[in-house]
Amino acid sequence: MASPKKKLHGLVAATITPMTENGEINFSVIGQYVDYLVREQGVKNIFVNGTTGEGLSLSVSERRQVAEEWVTQGRNKLDQVVIHVGALSLKESQELAQHAAEIGADGIAVIAPFFLKPWNKDVLINFLKEVAASAPALPFYYYHIPALTGVKIRAEELLDGIQDKIPTFQGLKFSDTDLLDFGQCVDQNHQRQFSLLFGVDEQLLSGLVMGATGAVGSTYNYLGKKTNEMLEAFERKDFSSALNYQCQICFLIYFSCLGFGVSQTKAIMTLVSGIPMGPPRLPLQKATREFTDNAEAKLKSLDFLSFTGVKDGNLEACS
Ligand SMILES: CC(=O)N[C@H](C=O)[C@@H](O)[C@H](O)[C@H](O)CO
Numbered sequence: 562m563a564s565p566k567k568k569l570h571g572l573v574a575a576t577i578t579p580m581t582e583n584g585e586i587n588f589s590v591i592g593q594y595v596d597y598l599v600r601e602q603g604v605k606n607i608f609v610n611g612t613t614g615e616g617l618s619l620s621v622s623e624r625r626q627v628a629e630e631w632v633t634q635g636r637n638k639l640d641q642v643v644i645h646v647g648a649l650s651l652k653e654s655q656e657l658a659q660h661a662a663e664i665g666a667d668g669i670a671v672i673a674p675f676f677l678k679p680w681n682k683d684v685l686i687n688f689l690k691e692v693a694a695s696a697p698a699l700p701f702y703y704y705h706i707p708a709l710t711g712v713k714i715r716a717e718e719l720l721d722g723i724q725d726k727i728p729t730f731q732g733l734k735f736s737d738t739d740l741l742d743f744g745q746c747v748d749q750n751h752q753r754q755f756s757l758l759f760g761v762d763e764q765l766l767s768g769l770v771m772g773a774t775g776a777v778g779s780t781y782n783y784l785g786k787k788t789n790e791m792l793e794a795f796e797r798k799d800f801s802s803a804l805n806y807q808c809q810i811c812f813l814i815y816f817s818c819l820g821f822g823v824s825q826t827k828a829i830m831t832l833v834s835g836i837p838m839g840p841p842r843l844p845l846q847k848a849t850r851e852f853t854d855n856a857e858a859k860l861k862s863l864d865f866l867s868f869t870g871v872k873d874g875n876l877e878a879c880s
């Protein structure tokens with residue numbers, strides 16, 4: 562059983578859920594994917610079934626199987642496997658939380674329910690508390706992503722006194738650009754008991770300056786190495802190099818029209834890693850052939866396709 566004191570820090574890759582052309586989950590490549598993250602990207606923490614993993618588009622049974630496969634394949638290779646167990650149904654969320662504990666995950670995370678919504682902090686905490694209580698030995702993280710959930714309760718407000726209500730509370734994944742709110746979270750965390758994980762990859766340097774203790778994101782799947790270099794530059798207080806890395810990362814994410822949506826992330830990861838990620842599930846749509854061709858040409862020109870085995874089949878998977 563994971564110790565609640567094991568702090569989550571550094572980069573955490575929000576895993577993609579690989580799928581076949583028929584829309585089934587492609588479990589067969591997850592082992593390879595773990596090795597790629599560890600060896601090629603230097604990333605040893607993962608966040609499973611979140612936004613990037615299309616967690617909310619999977620059935621409960623699929624979510625259980627995906628979680629299990631990552632935990633199994635990551636054993637003795639990864640440091641931490643955090644499972645996102647948020648759902649609209651409290652019961653489903655509790656079932657997934659309990660399952661995460663049973664399979665030996667290192668933590669669970671939950672987003673705010675986003676159809677019938679909690680309208681104030683107390684109601685949101687009550688919901689989170691019920692989920693956390695289903696896995697009383699697992700560290701619990703709140704996944705703050707207001708642009709997607711529509712639940713705009715400030716993270717700083719939520720943090721205030723949260724451990725009295727949720728004893729396993731261990732941190733926050735902050736996927737928002739409001740650095741004032743984030744800074745106030747850092748200010749509240751003066752005893753540094755929580756992990757404050759920044760979730761806007763293109764602004765991570767600002768997040769670090771404000772006091773982020775780590776980061777969870779989609780781009781660490783294929784920009785983990787570069788982002789780790791930025792973290793190292795920041796650590797040694799070489800801010801001009803750190804800024805240079807951040808600009809390169811922003812360039813790769815945006816100006817090269819790369820990974821800013823789940824469909825694009827799947828296509829880019831297929832190109833960069835050589836592991837077929839397949840198409841996303843509806844309501845998302847496959848990245849277009851035009852996007853993929855463009856991205857491939859740009860990645861090649863930037864000397865970013867370091868692996869040698871682009872197979873036609875892999876490219877087909879994201880066309
Ligand atoms: C909305 C969304 O998916 N946000 C991700 C994490 O929360 C980020 O990792 C972004 O994918 C990334 O910052 C690229 O825009």
Ligand SMILES: CC(=O)C(=O)O
Binds near residue numbers: 608777
């Ligand atoms: C990016 C992220 O953390 C997620 O996909 O949930």
